[in-house]
Amino acid sequence: MAISGVLRPGYVQVRVLDMKAALEHYRDRIGLDVVATGNDGRVFLKAYDEFDHHSVILREADEPGMDFLAFKVASEGELDVLHEKLLNAGVAVEEIPPGDMPAVGRRLTFIAPTGHRFELFATIGLDPTGPMVNNPELWHAEPRGMRALRFDHCLLYGDDIDGAKALFNDILGFSTTEQVVAPDGTVIATFLSCSTKAHDLALVRHDEKGKLHHISFLLESWNDIGHAADIMSRYEMSVDIGPTRHGITRGQTIYFFDPSGNRNEVFSGGYTFYPDHPVRTWSTDSVGKAIFYYERALNDRFMTVVT
Numbered sequence: 001m002a003i004s005g006v007l008r009p010g011y012v013q014v015r016v017l018d019m020k021a022a023l024e025h026y027r028d029r030i031g032l033d034v035v036a037t038g039n040d041g042r043v044f045l046k047a048y049d050e051f052d053h054h055s056v057i058l059r060e061a062d063e064p065g066m067d068f069l070a071f072k073v074a075s076e077g078e079l080d081v082l083h084e085k086l087l088n089a090g091v092a093v094e095e096i097p098p099g100d101m102p103a104v105g106r107r108l109t110f111i112a113p114t115g116h117r118f119e120l121f122a123t124i125g126l127d128p129t130g131p132m133v134n135n136p137e138l139w140h141a142e143p144r145g146m147r148a149l150r151f152d153h154c155l156l157y158g159d160d161i162d163g164a165k166a167l168f169n170d171i172l173g174f175s176t177t178e179q180v181v182a183p184d185g186t187v188i189a190t191f192l193s194c195s196t197k198a199h200d201l202a203l204v205r206h207d208e209k210g211k212l213h214h215i216s217f218l219l220e221s222w223n224d225i226g227h228a229a230d231i232m233s234r235y236e237m238s239v240d241i242g243p244t245r246h247g248i249t250r251g252q253t254i255y256f257f258d259p260s261g262n263r264n265e266v267f268s269g270g271y272t273f274y275p276d277h278p279v280r281t282w283s284t285d286s287v288g289k290a291i292f293y294y295e296r297a298l299n300d301r302f303m304t305v306v307t
Contacts, residue, residue, distance in 0.1 A: 003074065005082070005173040006194040009153055009201070010072040010121060011054055012215055014262055015061040015307075019043065021259040022058050029231055030217060030264070031145030032056060035127055036102050044102060047148045047217065048139050051130040053103035055151035056215075064260040064307040066212040068109065069154050069201075070119035071172075071194065076105070079122040083108055085171050098123075112167055114158025115209025120172075146228040146266055148217035153199055155213040157206035157306050164203055165190050174201070177273050178248050178280040180287055188284060191248060198249035198270040211306040214255060214263040221268050222252050228266045232256055240302055245269075247293040248282065255302065262307050 016022035023043065026032050032045040035054050044054035052072075059067060073079045086093050086108070096107040096119075105123030112118055129140050158164065168174040169192070177198055180189040191199040204213065219225060225243050232239050232254070240263060242254030251267040258264055282290040288297040 003195075005074060005078055006120070007072045007074055008195050009055075009151065010052065010070040010119075010124065011057060012069045012151060012154060013042075013057040013059055013067040014212075014215065014258075015063060015065050015067060015260070016058050016258065016262070017060070017062075017064060017260040019058065019060045022060075025237075025258045026056060026058065027145075029145045029235060029237065030266070031143055031148050033129060038102065046127055046130075047150045048129070048141075048143050049131055049149040050151070051126050053125045053127045057101075064212075064258075064262045065210075066116070066154065066156070066215070066262075066307075068117040068119050069156075070107070070121055071200075072124070073120050073122045076122045079106075079108065079120060082120060082172060086110060089167070089171050091167065091171070112158075113160035113163030114156060114203060116156050116158060116164075117210075146217070146219065146231055147224060148266065149220060150218050152216045152218040152267070153197075153201060154215050155202040155204065157204050157211035157213050158209050159205070159207060161187065161190055161203040161205050165192065168192050168194075168201065175273070175275045176279050177277070178282070180248075180282045180284060180290060182284045188287070189248075193273050196272050196274060198251070198273055206306070208306075212262060213306050214265045216265040216267060219266050219268045225252050225254060225266065225268055229254055240305075241292065241295075241299055244295060245293045247286075247290040248280075250293075260307075261305075263305065 036044045043058045045056045046054050093110045103125035108120040174192040174194045177193050178191040189204045192201045238257040240255035249270045251270040253267040
């Protein structure tokens, strides 16, 4: 298919309570590389298999959670088109000029109906330690920790997921891949893709606005999931659940927490999605198997702990 419009997740800014502890977690355990530190104290990181200058931004704050999630757009011209579409739909949009963030061009920022802040950008510099392009080796230096390949997606909790879904599908060109639906037809969870992945963004209905459930990192294989589990036990990291598998998206997964209480996921696998595929629907009486395919039941912490 022709790839245009919104291409993929770009970067996420996460609030952490202690930067030293956060760096040990994201750099040494997950395996991200520190690329830059801003004058304001923010730290910019990337995974070894990412071309972009950064994909994760850590900001020390008094409470954990997510500041914003950004998506990469195919070109500056298409960024203008999406800007106009958002304005025509009545969405308040702020344009941020270059200079606020290293290597990133102008950005558009807006608040979704769920209360989450999103950004769109088209221009970002490449990091010199990104994947090789001439006679490419697998990596510049041997990956460490859990060997995360890339920042992959976020699952967010908020109240008006219907409005957010309409914004991403109707204005930004995303597709719904899967959903969980109650007997009365209420959509409890929706999984959205702007690519050929099973999801680039997931939304779950929740009483409060603007909550983060997890940020997710892709690993290469089920063997790497096992290796990540070994690291979590070795360093006595706080694990939510896993290793296990999802019914939704079919990914193999572990959920765990950073030292500030933000939930992370490492996963591998999952199916390939194309926009002509029908939406896969789960009923709420099968939601345990949908989320945790092996256990076929949810744990309370997974459903209730958000930042």
